Amino acid sequence: MSVEDIIRFNGQEEKEQLKIFPKESRVNLDNLMKRLKEEEKKTKRNNLVVSVAALSAAAVFGIILTL
Numbered sequence: 001m002s003v004e005d006i007i008r009f010n011g012q013e014e015k016e017q018l019k020i021f022p023k024e025s026r027v028n029l030d031n032l033m034k035r036l037k038e039e040e041k042k043t044k045r046n047n048l049v050v051s052v053a054a055l056s057a058a059a060v061f062g063i064i065l066t067l
Helices: 003-020 029-066
Strands: none
Touching: none
């Protein structure tokens, strides 16, 4: 390996490291807020489904007892 090859190789290695580990990492707050709202919607929907299922089971059990 010549000196030029070593220099070129080292330069390529630095560029690859910059792609993998950027110096500046920024967090997009808009994306985080969207994710948070979506998670809240999913949680509310799941809670509603569980509540409806429990009420339905209680209603069916009550109907069976009255027969």
